[in-house]
Amino acid sequence: xxxxxxxxxxxLFFRGVMIISTSVIGFALFLILWSIIKRGLPALSWEMLxxxxxxxxxxxxxxxxxxxxxxxxxxxxxxxxxxxxxxIPVSLYMNVNLHKRKKLVxxxxxxxxxxWGIPSIVYGAFGFTFMIYFGMQSSLLAGIITVTLFIIPIMxxxxxEVLVSVPNGLxxxxxxxGSTRSETSYKVFFRQCISGVTTAVLLSFGRAIGDAxxxxxxxxxxxxxxxxxxQPTATLPLAIFFQMSSPIAEVKERAYAxxxxxxxxILFISIVSRIISSKYQKNKIKL
Amino acid sequence: xxxxPKIVIKDVNLHFGKQHVLKNVTANIPEKKITVILGPSGxxxxxxLKTMNRLTDLYHNVKITGSIHIGNxxxxxxxxxxxxxxxxxxxxxxxxxxxxxxxxxxxxxxxRISGRKSKKYLKPRVKHxxxxxxxxxxxxxxxxxxxxxxxxxxxxxxxxxxxxxxxxDIILADEPTSALDPLSSEAIENKFIxxxxxxxxxxxxxxxxQARRIADYVIFMYLGEIIEQGPAKEFFNNPKExxxxxxxxxxxx
Numbered sequence: 001x002x003x004x005x006x007x008x009x010x011x012l013f014f015r016g017v018m019i020i021s022t023s024v025i026g027f028a029l030f031l032i033l034w035s036i037i038k039r040g041l042p043a044l045s046w047e048m049l050x051x052x053x054x055x056x057x058x059x060x061x062x063x064x065x066x067x068x069x070x071x072x073x074x075x076x077x078x079x080x081x082x083x084x085x086x087x088i089p090v091s092l093y094m095n096v097n098l099h100k101r102k103k104l105v106x107x108x109x110x111x112x113x114x115x116w117g118i119p120s121i122v123y124g125a126f127g128f129t130f131m132i133y134f135g136m137q138s139s140l141l142a143g144i145i146t147v148t149l150f151i152i153p154i155m156x157x158x159x160x161e162v163l164v165s166v167p168n169g170l171x172x173x174x175x176x177x178g179s180t181r182s183e184t185s186y187k188v189f190f191r192q193c194i195s196g197v198t199t200a201v202l203l204s205f206g207r208a209i210g211d212a213x214x215x216x217x218x219x220x221x222x223x224x225x226x227x228x229x230x231q232p233t234a235t236l237p238l239a240i241f242f243q244m245s246s247p248i249a250e251v252k253e254r255a256y257a258x259x260x261x262x263x264x265x266i267l268f269i270s271i272v273s274r275i276i277s278s279k280y281q282k283n284k285i286k287l
Numbered sequence: 288x289x290x291x292p293k294i295v296i297k298d299v300n301l302h303f304g305k306q307h308v309l310k311n312v313t314a315n316i317p318e319k320k321i322t323v324i325l326g327p328s329g330x331x332x333x334x335x336l337k338t339m340n341r342l343t344d345l346y347h348n349v350k351i352t353g354s355i356h357i358g359n360x361x362x363x364x365x366x367x368x369x370x371x372x373x374x375x376x377x378x379x380x381x382x383x384x385x386x387x388x389x390x391x392x393x394x395x396x397x398x399r400i401s402g403r404k405s406k407k408y409l410k411p412r413v414k415h416x417x418x419x420x421x422x423x424x425x426x427x428x429x430x431x432x433x434x435x436x437x438x439x440x441x442x443x444x445x446x447x448x449x450x451x452x453x454x455x456d457i458i459l460a461d462e463p464t465s466a467l468d469p470l471s472s473e474a475i476e477n478k479f480i481x482x483x484x485x486x487x488x489x490x491x492x493x494x495x496x497q498a499r500r501i502a503d504y505v506i507f508m509y510l511g512e513i514i515e516q517g518p519a520k521e522f523f524n525n526p527k528e529x530x531x532x533x534x535x536x537x538x539x540x
Contacts, residue, residue, distance in 0.1 A: 100347045169384040172342050173446070177397045177453055178374030187396070191387040283387045283433040 036263065040256035048257060053223045058242070060250035065258055068239035071226045073265070074140060075219065075235055076209035079147035080155075083204055086148075087155030088197065092185040094156075095163040099171070109160065115153040121213035123150040128217040140226055140233040143219030150214055151204040158203055162196025163189060170285065192284055198277035206266050212237035236262045293318035293457065293487040294339060299353035299363075301334060301343065308334050310511045312353070316504070321479055321488045323502035323519075325495070327534075331511040332491040333461050339489070340376045340459060341369050357457070374401065377450025377486075379463040379475075383442035385434035386449075390426050393434045393445055397453035412452065419482075420448035421474060440471025447478065458482065460490040464497065476501050495535065499523060507531055 048064040057063035098105050127146030136142055166189055174184040190197075212235075220232030221242070236258060243255035292315035301309035308331050316322045324332040334343070341362060343349045355362040362372060374397075386393050394413045403409065413430075417423040422444045426437070434445055443463060450458065460479075464472035479488055479501055492498055498505060502519040507530075515522065515531045526532045 099345060102347055167384065168345070169380050169382065170386070171345065172337075172380060173378065173384040173386065173449075175342060175345065175370070176340055176373050176376065176378035176459075177400070177449065178370045179400055180370050183400050187400070188386055283389060283435070285385060285387050285435050 033263070036256050036259045039253055040258075040260035043250075043253035043257040044260060045257075048254065049261070052225055057223075058246060058248075058251060060248045065234075065236070065239045065254075065261070067223060067225050068234040068236045068258070069261060069265075071140070071219070071233040072209050072236040072262075074226055075143050075147060075215065075233065076205050078140075078144040079151060079208045080201060080205045082144065082148040083151045083155040084197075084201065087152055087159060087200065088190070091156045091159040091163055092189055094160060095166070096171075096185045096189055097181055109157070112153040112157050112160075115150075116157060118150070119213070120150050120207075120211045121216075123147075124214040124217050127214065131218065137230075138218055138220030138232050139228075139230045140219060141229040143215045143233065143235070144229075146214050146218045147208045147211065150211075151208050154207060155200045155204045158200035159193060159196045162193040162199075166192050191280075194280045195277050195284065198273045202270055202273050205269055209265065210237060210262065212241055236265075291318045292316060293357065294489070295354075295356040296335075296339075297354045297356070299335075299338060299351065299355065301331075301338060302350040303334075303346075304348045308511050309338070312508075312511075312513055314506050314513060314516055316487065316489055316506075318487050319483055319485070320503035321483050321490060321501050322504040322506065323498045324489065324491045324506045324508060325498050325502075325534075326493065326508035328493060330508045332493075332508050335508070336459050336461050336489060336491050338363075339457075340373045340378065342378075344369065374453050375455050376457040376459050377447075377453065377455040379443065379446055379450060379458070379460040381462045382466040383439060383446045385437070385442050385445055388434065389431050390434050390437070390445065391430040394448050394452050397449060401453065416448040416452045417445075419451055420444040421478060422448055438471075440467050440474070443467060443471065443475060444478075447475070456486060458486050458488045460488065462491055462493065464492075472497075495537070507534065509534075 045064075047062065048066075049069065050066050051062070051064035052067045053065070054061060054063035094105050094108060123146055127142060127149070131138065131142050170188065170192065171184065174188040179188065215235050215238065219235055219238075221234050221238050222232045223234070224231075226233040240255050240258045240262070243251045243258060246252060246255075294316040296312055296314045296316070299309055299312040300307070312331075312335060324335060326332050337343050338351060339355055339357075339362065343351060351363055354364060357372070357375070360367060360372060365372065386396055388396070391413055394416050395409045398409055398412060403412075414423060414427075417426065422441060425441060426432075426445075429436075434442065437445060443466075447463075458479075464475050467475065476497065479490070482488065483503070490501075498519075502522075504517070505519050505522040506516040507514045507522070507528075509530055515526060515528045522531070523535060526535060
């Protein structure tokens with residue numbers, strides 16, 4: 001009798017803890033969204049989406065942040081694409097070709113996790129040093145390379161996380177049909193891990209488009225539309241930063257509008273990639 | 288020994304790390320018969336099966352000595368490409384692992400990777416192998432559905448069709464009915480009896496009843512060693528070893 005009372009109390013306690021923490025997170029999310037919508041939505045206009053900053057933009061005059069929107073999209077897409085091209089083969093190689101070498105693969109994982117943890121400003125500084133060494137100026141290309149470097153660990157580890165759970169039986173089935181290692185990788189394992197690729201792309205793109213520190217030195221900033229890989233390019237996080245640091249209220253409001261645009265872009269990417277993945281996921285073998 | 292030996296296993300020792308899993312295993316597996324590898328769990332029967340198509344390669348820390356001859360090739364020491372040799376052996380595992388694609392492509396996969404890609408060629412072949420596995424009637428209207436939408440019993444038959452599609456002459460089956468309901472199990476057993484005219488079948492099981500029902504030749508293993516082997520009739524009616532007698536009587540399992 002006493003025992004069951006204690007267990008009931010325990011049950012109640014943990015349920016309470018879960019409810020409270022869930023509400024805290026939900027509330028924080030709501031608060032963030034609320035504040036950017038409340039302050040950003042009134043300042044949001046067609047002009048903001050379609051025009052580049054004009055002369056008096058930073059004093060509250062006409063113009064928009066189209067340059068930063070396009071720049072950020074270029075930067076994040078380029079970096080995500082590059083990271084995919086590198087990350088997918090690497091994670092497949094780790095799980096198929098190096099399947100027998102658990103120790104080596106675990107060291108690689110550890111290394112990638114360390115890289116994942118390095119602050120993006122360090123990548124920015126690294127990219128900057130490199131640029132100076134090669135005599136490059138800050139440019140879209142330098143930004144793409146730097147951002148690629150810092151999202152590669154995210155990309156590889158998120159795909160890897162799904163590949164690890166592919167059962168040995170599926171691998172044996174593939175080999176016993178006479179598949180080579182690369183056929184096992186790209187025709188069997190890859191299909192099984194498409195959901196992981198989607199998560200990886202999402203996480204990477206989110207980090208790439210939202211990070212300010214790594215692009216600060218490498219991509220630079222400009223009021224013009226990006227037209228070339230070798231030119232400095234505006235990005236949304238920096239656009240938010242510059243507008244936010246203005247003492248003029250109107251410009252500040254526009255910073256919130258920019259934040260809203262950034263959030264909407266990420267929301268859009270999330271939904272699209274979920275749709276794509278659910279289309280390809282139907283063939284996944286459930287266990 | 289009845290019939291010609293298809294697989295000749297000689298002095299195979301397998302170590303998994305420090306564990307000695309197969310101890311001096313020597314056996315001849317007859318052609319176009321059902322050979323059942325029988326024994327309690329953990330006796331090395333599955334390992335022996337996987338040694339035959341070198342799936343043991345996939346695991347860390349495995350050391351094998353000895354030889355396994357299939358035709359003129361020594362599987363364990365061949366210079367030939369192992370993927371080529373594996374193509375001669377279909378595999379059915381304890382639970383079905385269909386490939387993550389639709390039903391049609393599961394069967395077509397093996398044909399495609401061996402270079403035959405035209406839809407015109409594939410369609411009748413896929414139908415043929417699905418028919419061989421008694422699955423065609425059930426799936427003919429839903430070939431584009433994911434393989435995972437089939438029941439477990441159907442999935443196992445799909446895996447059989449897939450295994451047959453690469454035109455092997457040996458079928459390796461690792462307790463292929465252990466995850467199935469009695470009806471699906473019976474379907475697989477009956478199929479094996481039908482198929483033994485064309486294929487050499489090696490099946491691992493721990494079920495004495497199943498071995499009695501379908502075995503032509505029995506290899507009985509215990510703790511990594513072959514205790515006794517011989518034609519099924521002799522093995523069940525007149526076992527030579529004490530341990531075999533005990534096992535058949537169900538004194539340990």
